Amino acid sequence: IKISKSYKLASRDFHPDDTVIDMKGVKIGGSNLVIMGGPCAVESPEQIDEIARLVKAAGGQVLRGGAFKPRTGPYSFQGVGVEGLVMMAEAGRKHGLLTITEVMTPEYVDVCAEYADILQVGTRNMQNFDLLRKLGTIQTPVLLKRGFSATYDEFLNAAEYILAGGNPNVMLCERGIRTFETYTRNTLDLSAIPVLQGLSHLPVISDPSHGTGRRELVEPMSKASVAAGANGLIVEMHTDPDNSMTGDGVQSLFPDQFANLLKDLEQLAPIV
Numbered sequence: 321i322k323i324s325k326s327y328k329l330a331s332r333d334f335h336p337d338d339t340v341i342d343m344k345g346v347k348i349g350g351s352n353l354v355i356m357g358g359p360c361a362v363e364s365p366e367q368i369d370e371i372a373r374l375v376k377a378a379g380g381q382v383l384r385g386g387a388f389k390p391r392t393g394p395y396s397f398q399g400v401g402v403e404g405l406v407m408m409a410e411a412g413r414k415h416g417l418l419t420i421t422e423v424m425t426p427e428y429v430d431v432c433a434e435y436a437d438i439l440q441v442g443t444r445n446m447q448n449f450d451l452l453r454k455l456g457t458i459q460t461p462v463l464l465k466r467g468f469s470a471t472y473d474e475f476l477n478a479a480e481y482i483l484a485g486g487n488p489n490v491m492l493c494e495r496g497i498r499t500f501e502t503y504t505r506n507t508l509d510l511s512a513i514p515v516l517q518g519l520s521h522l523p524v525i526s527d528p529s530h531g532t533g534r535r536e537l538v539e540p541m542s543k544a545s546v547a548a549g550a551n552g553l554i555v556e557m558h559t560d561p562d563n564s565m566t567g568d569g570v571q572s573l574f575p576d577q578f579a580n581l582l583k584d585l586e587q588l589a590p591i592v
């Protein structure tokens with residue numbers, strides 16, 4: 321592959337050792353496997369509390385949930401906003417989980433960082449350079465999702481914006497790319513995992529939920545991701561997926577499926 325290597329701080333040439341992000345004892349990167357689970361969107365205090373309980377009971381370490389949702393259409397549910405950050409922070413604290421939430425604009429970075437442990441940049445914002453630059457000015461870990469049409473080079477250059485600003489705590493997330501195939505919502509690019517780990521020292525997290533858009537594919541693609549060397553997974557799980565407030569119920573695991581998946585993964589790699 322032809323790689324321009326216009327990025328430097330993200331490159332393994334520059335930083336040979338794996339980056340390991342240590343957050344309150346949870347290590348992301350190196351030989352550790354981190355599991356992030358939760359709903360697409362925070363919907364209510366009861367919903368996020370119950371899902372947090374189930375993520376913790378299954379052995380997950382990070383609670384995911386969007387308070388600000390990047391929706392394709394302007395009339396769709398856009399997330400509950402700052403109140404959702406409060407609900408999720410409380411659920412994470414109560415159940416002993418770290419939290420991750422998406423931030424869409426530079427103006428909201430500070431408030432999101434106040435409430436969440438990890439900030440997610442969604443696929444649609446991978447090249448929102450103002451957002452990336454703002455995330456470079458803080459130390460909160462960032463999970464940067466690959467743009468659905470981004471090359472590895474573009475992806476690593478996006479990470480470079482955050483690193484160049486002075487925030488070394490970046491993890492990369494493969495969440496599927498757009499191909500000619502429409503059976504799956506996206507095509508999870510499994511090769512991205514070893515390729516990015518070769519080119520970069522940053523942890524690589526796989527998102528089999530958005531990567532496939534189909535619940536029945538989440539388990540096999542989670543296992544495939546771990547077998548390919550992923551440093552972690554971010555998986556959607558919901559107690560009532562059919563009535564979830566975003567369309568992502570169809571790709572959300574039921575709690576028992578989530579728990580069984582984590583049990584199976586223990587056979588492949590220790591979750592630490």
Ligand code: PEP
Binds near residue numbers: 360441442443465530
């Ligand atoms: C999400 O995590 O719910 C999400 C919107 O992800 P992506 O940006 O990968 O579509």
Ligand code: MN
Binds near residue numbers: 568
């Ligand atoms: Mn989602």
